[in-house]
Amino acid sequence: MSHRQWKCIQIQRWLICVLIGITTGLVAVIINISIIQLTELKMKIVTQAIEKCVKSACLYQPLLIWITINAGLVMIAALLTVFVAPVAAGSGIPQIKCFLNGVKVPNVVRLKTFFTKVVGIIASVSGGLAVGKEGPMIHAGAVLAAGISQGRSITFKLTFPLFEYFRNDREKRDFVCAGAAAGVAAAFGAPVGGVLFSLEEASSFWNQALTWRIFLCSILSSYSLNFFMSLYHHHGGDLAYPGLINFGKFEGTYEGFELPIFFFMGVIGGLLGALFNAINHKITIFRNKYVTIRFLKVVEVIIVSVVSATIAFMMMFLSAQCNPLGQDINVDLQFLCEDGQYNTMASLFFTPPEDSVKSLFHDPLGSFQPLTIIIFVLPYFFVACWTYGLQVPSGLFIPALLIGAAWGRLIGICMNAICPDCLWSQDVAKYALIGAAAQLGGTVRMTISLTVILIEATGNISYSLPLMTVLMIAKWVGDFFNQGIYDKHVHLAKVPILEWEPPPLSINIHAREVMGTPAVTVREVCLVKDICRVLSDPHNCHSGYPVTNEEGKFRGFVLRSQLLILLKHKVFMERSGPDDRLELAVFRDSYPRYFPLSIVNVSEDEQRCHIDIRPYLNPAPYTISERASLPRIFRLFRALGLRHLVVVNDNFEVVGIVTRKDIWKWGHHGKS
Amino acid sequence: MSHRQWKCIQIQRWLICVLIGITTGLVAVIINISIIQLTELKMKIVTQAIEKCVKSACLYQPLLIWITINAGLVMIAALLTVFVAPVAAGSGIPQIKCFLNGVKVPNVVRLKTFFTKVVGIIASVSGGLAVGKEGPMIHAGAVLAAGISQGRSITFKLTFPLFEYFRNDREKRDFVCAGAAAGVAAAFGAPVGGVLFSLEEASSFWNQALTWRIFLCSILSSYSLNFFMSLYHHHGGDLAYPGLINFGKFEGTYEGFELPIFFFMGVIGGLLGALFNAINHKITIFRNKYVTIRFLKVVEVIIVSVVSATIAFMMMFLSAQCNPLGQDINVDLQFLCEDGQYNTMASLFFTPPEDSVKSLFHDPLGSFQPLTIIIFVLPYFFVACWTYGLQVPSGLFIPALLIGAAWGRLIGICMNAICPDCLWSQDVAKYALIGAAAQLGGTVRMTISLTVILIEATGNISYSLPLMTVLMIAKWVGDFFNQGIYDKHVHLAKVPILEWEPPPLSINIHAREVMGTPAVTVREVCLVKDICRVLSDPHNCHSGYPVTNEEGKFRGFVLRSQLLILLKHKVFMERSGPDDRLELAVFRDSYPRYFPLSIVNVSEDEQRCHIDIRPYLNPAPYTISERASLPRIFRLFRALGLRHLVVVNDNFEVVGIVTRKDIWKWGHHGKS
The missing domain is CATH 3.10.580.10 (CBS-domain)
Known part of the structure; x- marks a missing residue:
């Protein structure tokens, strides 16, 4: 190879990263907008049905409509996953982890997987399952990266005479790293978090040139997402528009004496996370044993969808909390409430899950009664446990954050009850945030990339110290009981992934x-x-x-x-x-x-x-x-x-x- | 080794990291407070002399007093460095980089180096040299880590029967990683940045258990620094007190159309950084050739100190800008101004350098005239070039940030002149920040750790996208001309450090x-x-x-x-x-x-x-x-x-x- 060819290949590397970054951002925009539009449409249909029926006692009609829409959407996701690309099931993070670790995972970066993942996640999120779109976005970014860098698609039997030099495992892995980073950047608005995520999982030694490329890729993905989303929100070009931050902007601060409370919440998060993983583990083992034929897999998904919808509907009945309109900007579903009021529970179920998290974080102190939260979080916890591992694309971040934000807000309300006039206890958002972090940390047990992702996603650096400490505590407590959920699933799949350190006491084995x-x-x-x-x-x-x-x-x-x-x-x-x-x-x-x-x-x-x-x-x-x-x-x-x-x-x-x-x-x- | 012993060693590892974190934070507190106190004392003495002399035309007296104090302080630093521990000269970052890369650097982690570094940096910063304390803090953290983990000191011939297991290169290197991270965390209030800095430099493959320990170490260092500094600022226990943020809190935001301006500033930063490195390179070569005996080295340091002080004093004369009191909270030096006014140039020279950076960032729009800034930044640039590489402990971050903030503010003032009534051009702080980042990026060329450090140090995440892009552009532009300054110094010292990638076109070499x-x-x-x-x-x-x-x-x-x-x-x-x-x-x-x-x-x-x-x-x-x-x-x-x-x-x-x-x-x- 001549020096000129070498230069040319370097430039191609950067070019590919630019392409990966921009397209990943675009795909994230498509996923985002589709989910928002489908959810709005669904809500409109069901709301009309409810309003028609609320006086004539025919509430089973909107329930049936709702169940039908949900089951229909979810079935699309399940059929695609089961029959086209089974590897697209779940969040994709364990699969990407294995791929970057050096294990060959069949079909993990193929175009049909990408298609299934994108369509599937749009369908399953708007179908009302207890899933998030973040994990799948990361997987989608990784597949895009593999496809672009190889300049060919096996599915379509297309081969472009481009980027031939990169058709080998090592180069492909580097680009998949970049794609996963771009996916994180687009999913959470966290470019630095994306780079760290890739480095943490890719596990090969830190290469500065590669890191810079991954970094560029993440940044471009963020820019392209922010640009198109700002257009969608009618703030065209305003890339610093706070509406682009996933979890809303946190304004408050905290006092030193609140730290012990936060640390205690870290312990709770660790415990609940471990419980979540343990239950999910049992369910997964059961599923691997008995739900083995394709037809049954689709049926299980539909059952979960129907159960989720029914529970949600019943919760709206049970929780009679009605708030005056305007406290929550997201929804104005009247349901059984009087005129000028909205049903708070409905605000959690008729919005994209990110908006529910936002509501739990930022809605003012009185907008959720403790009972509403309890009625919401208990069934949601178990449904989420059941959902992760189904044969649909499904992210785990949002369910974990939602559960954590709910019990975090509960603790915030308690604190406010203990000291109703104190300045520090007026702000429930921080408790909801710490709860969300603790729950997420206790469930997935990722390390500093998670911290950075959360800091970037909340747009506030002043919580970084407590966030880090809480994530650490949640990890320690959780690790005492079991593995992180991704590791558990990798383990159950018997993938020969290598840990970070040699097995202890193996020095005498040759x-x-x-x-x-x-x-x-x-x-x-x-x-x-x-x-x-x-x-x-x-x-x-x-x-x-x-x-x-x-x-x-x-x-x-x-x-x-x-x-x-x-x-x-x-x-x-x-x-x-x-x-x-x-x-x-x-x-x-x-x-x-x-x-x-x-x-x-x-x-x-x-x-x-x-x-x-x-x-x-x-x-x-x-x-x-x-x-x-x-x-x-x-x-x-x-x-x-x-x-x-x-x-x-x-x-x-x-x-x-x-x-x-x-x-x-x-x-x-x-x-x- | 039994399983119990193995557990015990694991616990010791964590324990050592806890100790490293807390002590590094404490050392940073000592350095901080000493510098603040010494600077205040110096300022008090000189101010009194000026006030006495301003009417009786004996201004040479305060100048002499000032020069004497400065030269005296700086001489202490120089004598210690030249005669006790020459390896303590400079920022210490290149040395730590080599150590972590696997090169044996004699004496780099010895107690006498630590002592020289700490006393030296206090003396040289309060002695008014164009240096910062950040780099040396990182080195100090690294030495502390080595000392604690080995449980012995060669200098004092002390050996504790503790931590014997860790007396080998590999273990020591891991702890030095943690110490350097704790140093960054303490220097910039950037725990995540610290972890990334270590990982970037340490270059061995990413080990999750090690990362967690490094992370804990950084967090504890931040906590201990924040706790003691909040006590010092009479905000005891308020760990979220914004006064603890190194560069003050940034409140503003930016418009999408400002991005091209920022990118252009990135190019300027890259050019100026490359110029800085080129000049410093020439000076270093000259120095290595002619300033070889110890006595001359001390003399050179004193000359630089005298020249710095004289230039500063003359600048206060030349710049006749007087502002009404209260615009800058740091200083109220009347100098040649009328009653109720203060001399703006003095506010840049009579404060610890971090406060000067803060002033350039946050003082309101009119508080620095363009001429004042130009008169300040031109000589400062060359003095800073001359200073880095002297035989005193000297950090490079603050001079680079100061230069960048100065020309950044100039650009901000221009923007305001172009569109005086626009909302976006009212905020010069963002231009100063972007300028500072560009200059720093163009000089040191570090990668994502630098981004994260800057984001954490400014306490504002909304600038992260432009900051990253500007750092990237500055690096690209700078790399076009020459190496980063640390790499240059490593290179000049002929240390066999390995790059990130194999030399290009070496595939046929066997x-x-x-x-x-x-x-x-x-x-x-x-x-x-x-x-x-x-x-x-x-x-x-x-x-x-x-x-x-x-x-x-x-x-x-x-x-x-x-x-x-x-x-x-x-x-x-x-x-x-x-x-x-x-x-x-x-x-x-x-x-x-x-x-x-x-x-x-x-x-x-x-x-x-x-x-x-x-x-x-x-x-x-x-x-x-x-x-x-x-x-x-x-x-x-x-x-x-x-x-x-x-x-x-x-x-x-x-x-x-x-x-x-x-x-x-x-x-x-x-x-x-």
Whole structure:
């Protein structure tokens, strides 16, 4: 490669990031506006029905209308997810986490997944499920990034002659990082939080040039989101318009003596978060066991949707709180209230969930009675537990924030009751915020990226100290009982994800105990027959093989995909001149989906030919001595994102191969 | 190690971080308050002298008094730095950067360095040099962390029987990370920024458990600083008191159409920053060439101090701007003004530099005339250029922010002149802020940690988008001309620091071209005489040696320090039983300062004994094949923080050794 080509590739890298940033922002705008419009439409239809029926005692009619609309929308999401892209279910954060950790997750960054995710999340949020759109937005950003950087779509069988250089795992992973960051930036208006999220999950070592690109990508995503949303809100171009902040602007401050109260709330958040995860864990295990056929999965989603709608409707009945109009800007649903009043419970159910969070944060002190909140939060908690893990795209941030904001506000009301005339207790917003943070921290257990996301999303830095402390406490308390919910789901899916540190007390475990043995090796120059045998061995589906020379010494590493391509192009020594070499482009072109062995036709005659692997193998892969300790191997895997590592003895002969799964098993085993 | 011991060590880790956090905060409080008190005292003395002399035309008297006080204070700083701890000169950020990158920097984390740094920075800031206290605070935090985590002080020959487990490079580096983060948190009130700073510089892969500890450390440092400073400001316990925010609270917002103006300011910042670095580069080269003896170094510092003071004094004369009292809360120095007025220039020179930055940010529109600002900023720019690199502790953040805030305010005044009645142009604070960010970004070129630090230090999140963009633009423009100032100084000091990415176009360079050869090896069992010969070889001062067996096969790696200890304890095969093994504690105990070979007495008789290294060597260090490419080697060094890597051939024989310096040379060579 010449210096000029190198420069050109650098510029392409930046260009791709610009594209990823802008398009991710645009997709977020589309999701946002669709949800707002659909929710408004739904509310209009149901409100009309209620107003018609409230006097003629036919309230079952609006309930039925509501259930039908909700179930219909949710069914679209469920059908798409179950039949088109099952990997689009859930928030997508665990999947992205695994992908960035170095695990191959099938279909995770394909276009059909993107489509399912976007349409599915619009449908499931406006269908009234207890889900948020944030996690899926992150996943959507990641898929966009993968698609743009590769310049091709497998689904549509389209390949543009662009960005060919980036068609390999390492480059793709870097761009997916940027896309996930842009997704966070768009979902929460948190560009710095986005960068941190990516770095935290991507786990490879911090690369400044990459970080700058990710950063640019996040910023552009924020700009493009803010620009289009400001147009939508009729504040065109006013990028500092506070209506763009997800959770509204916090104005207040706090006193030093309130810190212990906040810390106590952190403990509650940790406990409730752990409870949430434990219940969800049980439900997920049950689901994995019994809800296995596709039809049942769709039915379960519809049942949850119907139950959610019915509970919500009943709650509006039960809670008789009516407030004078104008306290809540979001809704003016009269329901059973008198003229000039609105039903507070309805304000929580007939708006996009972000607006409900905003209401709980910012509505004035008296606008929610304690009883209303309790009636709301208890069923919502269990419905949310049930919902996460269904076969629909579903984010977890908003449900957690909603639950936390609700009990946080309750505590704020208590504080106000204790000291009704104090200045500090007038502001319930801060308690709602701390509660929301504690609940979220107790559930997902993310670290500083979460702190930064919350600070950016609330637009107020003065709460940063208490927020951080509360998140830490919630994490500690929660970790005492169980894992974070994403880790739990990764764990349940048995994905060989590597933790942050080697398993404790593994210093005395050595490579020879960890490795898979005997390693299947390939000779430098070998018979086609032998290669076919190795490739078709069902017990050995590694993605690559160590290559040895005649004497059995280790000479390099060759990928399964390379062998397949060599077979397909029949690069046999007997059939070609000494200078016939397959171009790099041929290998790059078939990335990332390689064909199975069965479609390669090798005749009897060809079976006896030889293949010379030497020009194609990686001559100096990372190796490790059989005496190396597990922590040493672990660090190599973790820091370099390896998938396999060849173990050699003192004669440089291959004695085994360590895969990601081998290490993961040890960590897993040590823990249980 | 048992599971219980492992738990115990985990708890100790957290405990140490708690201690580091609190003490760093305390040290920052001491530095802060000392500077405030000394500056006030100085101002009082000079003011009295001026008031006495302003009518009797003896203004040379206060000038002399001022120069004497300044020169005296600065001399203390210079003497300490030159004679006690030269490594304490400058901001300390380049040194910490190198340390965390994996380079051994002598004395960088020793107690005498800490003492010099703290006393020196108090003296040089209150001595009126164009320096800030922020960088040195970070260094101070790092030294504290090293000292606390090791439980010993070499300077005082004290060793506590505490934290012995952590006496090795890897653990110490982790704690120094935490200390640096706590330093940033205390210097800027930016706990998140602190964590990011550490992660960015430490460059090893992101470890979640470590991150949490660093985070706790930063938070505690912020709390302890805020708590004590709120007491000092008579707002005891009010941790949200806005007076604690370094740069005052920003209230305003911005319009979308101002963004291009901000971006343009980013370009100016990049240009001015590059100019600053270029001038400073020339001065540093001159200094390295001619100011070499200690006495001259002290003299240079005093000259700079006298020149700074004289220029400041003359500027107060030249700028005849007098404002009515009360516009600036910091100072009320009448000087040549009429009664009821104060001299604006004096408000920039008689306060701690943070307060000058605050004045430029927040004083109302008319309080500084454009001419005053121009007269201030031009000489200050050059004096600041001259000052950084002197033999005193000196931070660079505040001078850069001061210069940037000055020209930023100028632009704000221009904008106001263009559109005097517009609402958006009433707020000069935002222009001053953007200018400050642009200048800082153009000078130091740090990345997202800087963004977060600025956001946290200004306490306003609504400027985050323009701040980020401006920092990016300033970095791009600056990078077009030269390196960031810290990188420049690291570069001038010829420290083998590794960049973020392998040198471009190095894919065709292989280990055998990079490695040092022939590698000096040691036999598993060898004569004492041979070991002595290897250790005393002046051409080979590697910190370790590959070990081979009789047949020349690679068997492991032994550190120079281990060989020295084995010699000192005379662990000879002829003198000891087969089970006599040196305890791990013996090795740990002599960390980190190992004795030279000369103090080990080996008699003629002993020279003929044998040493069995096998029980002590590292049996499975990372190795690389001689065919490995440079980028592959680079990634191994960078991701794992290696210092040396053994190169082996296909027979597992040692053919060479790659050190950090070898790689650095290639990167260096490729660039120039």
